[in-house]
Amino acid sequence: MGLLSLAIWTPVFFGVALLALGRDEHAAAARWIALIGAFISLLVTVPLYTGFQLGTADMQFVEQAPWIERFNVNYHLGVDGISMWFVLLTAFINLVVIIAGWEVITRRVNQYMGAFLILGGLMIGVFCALDGLLFYVFFEATLIPMYLIIGIWGGPNKIYAAFKFFLYTLLGSLLLLIALIYLYTVAGGSFDILTWHTLPLGGSAQTLIFFAFLAAFAVKVPMWPVHTWLPDVHVEAPTGGSAVLAAIMLKLGAYGFLRFSMPITPDAAREWAWLMIALSLIAVIYVGLVAIVQRDMKKLVAYSSVAHMGFVTLGFFVFSDLGVAGGIVQMIAHGFVSAAMFLCIGVLYDRVHSREISSYGGVVNTMPKFAAFALLFAMANAGLPGTAGFVGEWMVILAAVKANFWIGLGAATALILGAAYTLWMFKRVYLGAVVNDDVKNLQDINAREFLMLALLAIAVLAMGVYPKPFTDVMDSSVAELLRHVAVTKLN
Amino acid sequence: MIDNYSWITVFPEIVLLTLACAIALVDLYVKSPNRTPTYVMTLVTLAIVAFMQAEYAISGLNQYGFSKLVVSDQMGNWLKCFAALAVMVTLVYGRGYAGHREMLRGGELFTLSMFGLLGMFLMIGGNNLLVIYMGLELLTLSSYALVALRRDNTMATEAAMKYFVLGAMASGFLLYGMSMVYGATGTLDVNQVAQAIASGNIRHQVLVFGLVFVVAGLAFKLGVVPFHMWLPDVYHGAPTAVTLLIGGAPKLAAFAIMIRLLVEGLLPLAPDWQQMLGVLAVGSLLVGNLAAIAQTNIKRMLAFSTISQMGFVLLGMMSGVINGNTISSADAYGSSMFYVVTYVLTTLATFGIILLLSRKGFESEEIADFAGLNQRSPLYAAVMAICMFSLAGIPPMVGFYAKLSVLQALISSGQALDIGLAVFAVMMSLVGAFYYLRVVKLMYFDAPVQTAAIEAPAEVRILLGLNGALVLLLGIVPGGLMALCASALASMMAG
Numbered sequence: 001m002g003l004l005s006l007a008i009w010t011p012v013f014f015g016v017a018l019l020a021l022g023r024d025e026h027a028a029a030a031r032w033i034a035l036i037g038a039f040i041s042l043l044v045t046v047p048l049y050t051g052f053q054l055g056t057a058d059m060q061f062v063e064q065a066p067w068i069e070r071f072n073v074n075y076h077l078g079v080d081g082i083s084m085w086f087v088l089l090t091a092f093i094n095l096v097v098i099i100a101g102w103e104v105i106t107r108r109v110n111q112y113m114g115a116f117l118i119l120g121g122l123m124i125g126v127f128c129a130l131d132g133l134l135f136y137v138f139f140e141a142t143l144i145p146m147y148l149i150i151g152i153w154g155g156p157n158k159i160y161a162a163f164k165f166f167l168y169t170l171l172g173s174l175l176l177l178i179a180l181i182y183l184y185t186v187a188g189g190s191f192d193i194l195t196w197h198t199l200p201l202g203g204s205a206q207t208l209i210f211f212a213f214l215a216a217f218a219v220k221v222p223m224w225p226v227h228t229w230l231p232d233v234h235v236e237a238p239t240g241g242s243a244v245l246a247a248i249m250l251k252l253g254a255y256g257f258l259r260f261s262m263p264i265t266p267d268a269a270r271e272w273a274w275l276m277i278a279l280s281l282i283a284v285i286y287v288g289l290v291a292i293v294q295r296d297m298k299k300l301v302a303y304s305s306v307a308h309m310g311f312v313t314l315g316f317f318v319f320s321d322l323g324v325a326g327g328i329v330q331m332i333a334h335g336f337v338s339a340a341m342f343l344c345i346g347v348l349y350d351r352v353h354s355r356e357i358s359s360y361g362g363v364v365n366t367m368p369k370f371a372a373f374a375l376l377f378a379m380a381n382a383g384l385p386g387t388a389g390f391v392g393e394w395m396v397i398l399a400a401v402k403a404n405f406w407i408g409l410g411a412a413t414a415l416i417l418g419a420a421y422t423l424w425m426f427k428r429v430y431l432g433a434v435v436n437d438d439v440k441n442l443q444d445i446n447a448r449e450f451l452m453l454a455l456l457a458i459a460v461l462a463m464g465v466y467p468k469p470f471t472d473v474m475d476s477s478v479a480e481l482l483r484h485v486a487v488t489k490l491n
Numbered sequence: 492m493i494d495n496y497s498w499i500t501v502f503p504e505i506v507l508l509t510l511a512c513a514i515a516l517v518d519l520y521v522k523s524p525n526r527t528p529t530y531v532m533t534l535v536t537l538a539i540v541a542f543m544q545a546e547y548a549i550s551g552l553n554q555y556g557f558s559k560l561v562v563s564d565q566m567g568n569w570l571k572c573f574a575a576l577a578v579m580v581t582l583v584y585g586r587g588y589a590g591h592r593e594m595l596r597g598g599e600l601f602t603l604s605m606f607g608l609l610g611m612f613l614m615i616g617g618n619n620l621l622v623i624y625m626g627l628e629l630l631t632l633s634s635y636a637l638v639a640l641r642r643d644n645t646m647a648t649e650a651a652m653k654y655f656v657l658g659a660m661a662s663g664f665l666l667y668g669m670s671m672v673y674g675a676t677g678t679l680d681v682n683q684v685a686q687a688i689a690s691g692n693i694r695h696q697v698l699v700f701g702l703v704f705v706v707a708g709l710a711f712k713l714g715v716v717p718f719h720m721w722l723p724d725v726y727h728g729a730p731t732a733v734t735l736l737i738g739g740a741p742k743l744a745a746f747a748i749m750i751r752l753l754v755e756g757l758l759p760l761a762p763d764w765q766q767m768l769g770v771l772a773v774g775s776l777l778v779g780n781l782a783a784i785a786q787t788n789i790k791r792m793l794a795f796s797t798i799s800q801m802g803f804v805l806l807g808m809m810s811g812v813i814n815g816n817t818i819s820s821a822d823a824y825g826s827s828m829f830y831v832v833t834y835v836l837t838t839l840a841t842f843g844i845i846l847l848l849s850r851k852g853f854e855s856e857e858i859a860d861f862a863g864l865n866q867r868s869p870l871y872a873a874v875m876a877i878c879m880f881s882l883a884g885i886p887p888m889v890g891f892y893a894k895l896s897v898l899q900a901l902i903s904s905g906q907a908l909d910i911g912l913a914v915f916a917v918m919m920s921l922v923g924a925f926y927y928l929r930v931v932k933l934m935y936f937d938a939p940v941q942t943a944a945i946e947a948p949a950e951v952r953i954l955l956g957l958n959g960a961l962v963l964l965l966g967i968v969p970g971g972l973m974a975l976c977a978s979a980l981a982s983m984m985a986g
Contacts, residue, residue, distance in 0.1 A: 019873075068892075070973040071899065111869070133895075137886040144880060147928070151936040159936055163928060170885075170924055174917040181895070181902045182910070 002063040003047055004077040004128045007087055008121050011041040011094060015117030018110045027109040031102055034113030038098045041120065042091040048084055054472055057081070057480030059130060059194070067134070071184070073191050076131040081477030082258050082328060085470060086127040086251060089335045092459070093247045094120035097240040099452040100343050104239065104350055105153065112153060116240060119145040123248050127255060132180045132191040135259075139216075139252060140173055146241065146249065153238040161236035168229040169219055176216035176256075179209045183264070197263045200489050210268035213261045220253025223313060224283040227306045234302035235355070239346030242298065246305050246338035251331050254312045258324070258481065262316065266485040269317070276317040281410045283310025288417035292424065296355050297348075300425055301341045304381060307414060308334045314411055315396035318403040319485060324478045326395025329470055333380070333388035333463055340377040340456040344370075347449055348429075352438045357428050361435030366442040371430045373445075373453040378426040380460045382419040388463035391470075500556030500563035503543040503571070504612050510536040511605035518598030526595045530586055533601040537579040537608070544572035553982065555618060559680055562618040566750070566828070566979035570743045574611045577740035577835050578604055583954055584843040585732025587947065591851040592730060594640050603640075604736060607633035611744035620669045620679045620756075623748050627665070627712070630744065631658050634737055638729040650728025657711070657721040665708025671701025672756070681756040688759045702760055705752055706767045712745050715805060716774030719798045723782075726794035731849060731856075734790060735842040738797060739835050746831040749808060750983070754824060761812035768809040769912070775802030776919040783926045789845060789858045792926060793838075796882060799923055804830050806916060807897040813904045821984045822903075825977035826896035832976065833881075833889045833965065840958040841878045844871055847947050847955065855941075861930055863939025870952075871945065872934045874959030881962050883927040884920050889965040894920065896973065 001009075014037025018030055053060060059078030067075040079087060097116055105112045122145070125138035143166055151162035184191050187199050201209070219226045230250075234242045262269045269276075284307050291303035308330065315327030347370060348363070349355055364371035380387035383394075393415065401408030434440050445453070463470060498505075514536065518529045548568035555562050582604060589595050606629060613626025635658065639651035673679055675698040676687035687693055707718065714722040726734050753764050779799030786792035807827030811820035848855035848864075848871075855861075865872035881888035894917075901913045947955075965972055 019869075066970075067968075068970040068973060070970060070977055071896070108865075111865075137891070140886045140891070144885060147931075148935055151932060159932060162932070162936070163925070166928060167921065167925060171921055174921055175914070177895070178898070178902065178910070178913055178917060181899050181913075184899065185903045185905065 002077065003044065003051075003061050004063055004079065004087075006044045007041070007048070007091065008077075008125045008128065010044055010121070011037060011091075011117040011124075012121035014038075014041070015114040015121065018114035018117065021110045027106070030110035030113055034098050034117060035095075037117055038091075038095040038120070041117070042088075042095050045088045045091045048079065048087055049469075049473075052084055052473060055476055057476045060084075062130075067131075071133070071191065072189050073133045074131050075134060076192065077128040078130045079128055081474035082481070083127045083255065084473055085328075085332050086248075086255065087124050089332055090120055090123050090127070090248050092455075093244060093335060093339050096339060096343070096452050096455055097243055099448060100243065100346060101238075101240045102448055104346070108152065112149070112240075115145040115149050116244065119149070119244065123252065126252050130193050132183065132193055132196065134191075135193070136173070136177060136180055139176075140170075142249065142252070143169060146245065149241045150233060150237045153241070155236040158236045161233045164229050165233045168226075172216040172219035172226075175212040179212035182209065193259065197484065199264070201265065203267065203490055206265040206268035206489070207271070210261055210265040210272060213256065213265070217253040217256035217261065218279075220256070221250055221309045221313060222253070222306060223279050223310070224287060224306065227283070227287065230306060231299045231302040234305075234342075235296060235298045239342060239349065242342040242346075243339040246301070246342060247335040250305060250309055251335060254309060254316070254327070254331055257313065257316055258328075262485050263481060265489075267488050267490055269485065270319070273317045273319065276313055277407060280310040280314035280317065281407065283307055284314065284411060284414045285417065288414055288421065291421040292417070294421075295357055297345045297357055297425065297429070298342070298355050300357075300421060301338065301345065304341075304418070304421060305334070305338050307418070308338070311393060311396050311411065311414065314407075315392075315399060318399050318407070319482060320399045320402060321478055321482060322395050322402070323399030324482065325471060325474055326392050326399055328474055328478070329395060329467060330392025332470060333392050333460075336456055336459045336463065337377060337380045337389050340373075340453065340460065341381055343452060343456070344374045344377060347445060351442055354438075357425060359436070360429040360439060362430070362432045362439055363442065364430045365434050366439060367444045369450065370445045370453075373457055374430060375426065376457055376460065378422045380464070382422040383415050386461070386464045388460045388467075390464055391467045496554055497556035499552075500554050500561055500616070503540050503547070504609060504616070506543065507536065507540050507605060507609050507612065510539075511602055511609065514605070515598065515602040518602065521598065524595070525586070525590050526598050526601065529598040529601050530582070533582060533605060534579055536605065537575050537582075540608075541572050541575035541579065544568045544575060548572060548979075551982075559682065560619045560622050561613075561616045563616060564983055566983045567615045567747065569975065569979050570615045570747050570828075571612050573832055573835065574615070574740040574743045575608060577743070577839060578608050578736070580839050580843075580954060580958065581732065581735045581739055583950055584839070584846045585735060587951065588732045588846045588849055589730065591849075592641055593643075594730060594732070599640060600637070600732070603633045603637050607637070607736065608740065611740060614744040615747040617748070617751060618681050620673065620681065620684075620752075623751060624662075624666060624669060626744075627748065628662060630741060631662065634658075634733075634741070637733045637736060638725065640733065641730050644730075646728040647730055650725045653721055653728075654725045661708050661711030661718070664704050664711060668701045668704030668706075668708055671697055671704065675701060681751055684756040685758060688757065698760065699763055702757060702763060703767070705757075706764055706771075709745070709749055709752070710771050713742075713749070713801050713804075714798055715771045715801050716778045716798060719775070719778065722798060723791045723794040726797075727788055727791045727856075731790065731842060731846050731854070735839065735846070738793075738842070739838050742801075742831055742835055746804065746828060750824060753808070754811070754820070755983070758812070758817070762815075765809040765812065768805045772802045772805035772809060773912070773915065775799055775805065776916055780919045780922040783923070786926075787858055788856050789861070789930070790856055792858060793841060796923070796926070797838075799919065800830075800834050800882070803894060803897050803916065804834075806912065807900050810900045810904050810909060813906070817984070819900065819903055821981040822977060823900035824984075825973075825980040826893075826900045828976040828980060829896055829973055830893040832972065833893045833962075836958070836965070837878050837881045837890060837962055840874055840955060840962060841882075843951070843955045843958060844875045844878075847871065847945060847951065848941075850943065858930060858933060860941060861933045862937040862941075864934040866939050867942070868945050870956060874955055875934060876931050877959050877962050879927040879930050881966070883924040885924070887963070887966040889962050889969060891966060892969040892973065
């Protein structure tokens with residue numbers, strides 16, 4: 001079994017084992033098995049980084065075996081500089097989420113842990129798949145555990161959120177399916193993504209395929225104006241669900257742009273780049289403004305996610321090394337930071353059972369250790385230099401300014417807006433005098449919560465101070481992608 | 492002309508008939524209130540027949556018998572094998588339910604099921620319009636009696652009446668259409684019909700007139716819009732075990748006669764019947780999915796779901812011949828066959844769960860009865876959830892690959908209209924996802940209303956677990972069954 005197969009199937013195996021474990025009487029065992037499973041799953045992904053060959057854009061750790069011969073579908077896996085870090089990120093976030101749910105989840109623990117492990121394996125599969133159908137199967141299969149996670153362990157309005165999440169994202173991906181089948185037909189019976197990259201396509205076909213891809217990926221990212229599902233879902237999802245959703249699931253959409261939209265339909269991508277840039281800027285500026293006025297912390301972070309993902313798509317569609325690499329760095333950074341933000345809200349919610357900003361005030365007085373972590377993550381979310389949030393935003397803004405000054409100016413306002421909504425929230429929740437008895441009676445974080453936040457804090461700082469390991473890995477792949485996109489596929 | 496080979500082609504049918512008659516006689520002396528001896532003998536019979544058909548199919552037998560009245564080919568033998576297995580599984584799931592509802596006072600449930608299966612075998616293996624028609628009548632007459640088996644129950648009696656009246660009308664349609672085809676071509680033999688049409692010396696108008704009736708008759712039997720009205724009422728009214736007998740295996744036979752009549756017999760008229768099937772498919776997808784949303788009774792909901800699923804089958808059937816070119820026909824019809832087979836597999840597990848939740852004096856028919864099933868039994872909830880996701884076409888369940896292969900057949904034609912149809916079909920399956928998800932929501936998100944323990948004999952538990960696992964496993968490795976369907980259809984198209 002190859003490394004990538006191990007990375008995918010180890011968590012799935014542990015997840016299925018947990019589901020088979022039965023009922024709540026084994027809750028303690030379920031937690032430990034989940035933790036061990038998540039830890040092993042993270043360990044098996046480490047050789048992907050240590051054994052990664054720099055300086056080449058080729059797929060690495062490739063595995064290929066026939067899967068459905070009738071349709072010439074292969075179990076074809078591989079990672080390049082674009083996807084490699086997401087495998088590690090997913091495994092890492094999975095571990096953090098298991099720790100986060102340790103005491104909080106008391107109902108059907110084995111199903112909760114099992115669902116997250118299976119979800120993690122499936123998402124790794126999305127990043128590794130080099131076969132269109134395999135990608136689609138992983139991409140869609142992630143909906144099932146997430147639907148159950150939101151619906152079973154979610155908040156008061158969880159049913160609405162679960163349905164909205166499922167149906168909204170399914171709507172987009174069904175058009176993706178049509179596009180994949182069409183490409184299969186045009187390619188003479190092949191679902192191989194790398195073959196599709198070199199497949200000549202006419203102008204109108206490219207446009208249609210590009211928009212079918214857009215329907216699937218824009219909903220997932222989510223881009224304005226199809227972002228409306230995200231705040232509703234985030235608010236109702238359990239803390240772990242929100243963290244995984246923001247940290248990894250949104251990246252599946254952005255990753256789709258890099259693996260599908262740009263290389264398969266390069267001409268359409270260049271033709272419609274103005275639209276993508278416009279939508280991205282709206283996400284950055286308008287959704288940023290919307291975030292400022294939120295009263296619900298989770299909603300605020302959800303809108304901030306939309307704004308940050310706007311940065312990612314903006315970086316992609318200015319078609320420069322700096323922009324695309326910046327977008328990818330921003331994806332990874334946002335993975336750490338958004339997960340941390342949601343887990344911080346979770347820490348407060350577990351104690352006070354309110355997400356309203358107005359229910360808090362002066363938390364720093366009673367939870368100093370926690371407030372220190374929260375400040376770090378808030379700064380990272382606002383893009384402070386020295387944290388992970390800065391690197392990607394800086395690269396994207398630089399690329400945008402190079403492409404067009406006004407686009408750059410629009411993008412740069414995000415730094416102001418980001419600081420505004422994040423720091424204002426921080427001020428209202430953490431600073432000042434203690435406002436009520438709930439806050440007065442708060443207990444500071446325990447060792448488990450400290451561990452979970454410390455892991456993320458290390459990641460956020462390390463990436464901010466020394467981003468080279470991240471950027472080095474992606475350089476060749478990004479350069480190759482841009483070379484590829486620059487060549488027309490029209491014939 | 493009757494030669495030695497003729498007997499080989501119908502050997503499983505002879506075994507089935509003989510044993511069915513023997514079991515009917517033996518049953519007179521059975522004292523057990525649950526008809527255990529009859530039950531066991533029936534299962535053994537079905538297992539033997541299924542095994543023989545599988546042998547035939549694997550050996551690649553391709554043989555006409557009795558002056559081409561019947562044919563034993565790969566497609567037919569696989570379908571017969573699956574049909575026998577489906578009836579077998581149905582009886583295992585349904586026996587407890589039937590026992591609680593005084594349907595086992597006699598052994599009719601078992602013997603009529605076997606005669607129904609014999610009818611399906613004749614439909615699947617018939618190579619002559621009359622043989623196919625006789626098989627159909629044998630199946631439907633057995634089904635009418637089965638629906639009325641709970642004779643003290645007004646719902647069941649009403650359903651039987653509706654089923655009989657509408658079914659008789661459909662048979663009339665089909666027979667009338669067949670007579671037109673006979674009138675135009677002068678033969679009842681399916682292959683000779685095709686030859687006669689190909690020769691060109693026929694009255695095209697009469698033939699197309701007959702074709703309309705044949706398609707209408709088939710549409711009635713499949714239950715597609717606008718000939719679907721009987722389906723929800725019969726599904727709802729019939730005892731659930733019988734609903735499964737009607738809604739499971741017979742779909743395989745209905746698919747087979749569609750292939751025999753339309754593809755083997757009337758392929759030159761493909762442009763005509765493909766248009767008709769297209770209209771029927773669009774109507775079924777639309778009405779089936781939209782009407783299913785409004786249902787509160789799970790059997791009615793599944794009836795409308797069946798209508799929409801059959802719409803997908805028709806989509807595969809209508810994309811076989813592109814501009815008179817039959818190169819991709821086998822693929823397209825193979826995708827329909829895969830769809831039907833996997834649909835039957837999923838339906839078995841779905842109704843198996845409904846049967847399981849029904850107790851003595853309690854029909855688990857409302858969708859709300861599924862509330863909190865996950866807390867009562869994680870295993871059964873998981874099986875039902877797998878089936879719902881499969882019917883909704885979400886990977887990695889097998890239902891996804893069924894939809895995939897039909898859509899692929901549709902899109903490979905490359906015509907704008909077909910691609911538009913594919914987009915319409917996936918949009919409708921998005922609507923469908925809503926009501927399948929609602930069942931999952933009830934099972935997993937809501938608190939249980941019923942708290943009675945779910946009891947079932949070991950064989951039902953094991954079989955249900957296997958059935959659910961198969962829906963998932965075939966989704967993870969769908970290649971084998973897909974290849975089987977494709978090669979079965981390819982050898983039929985070639986032969």
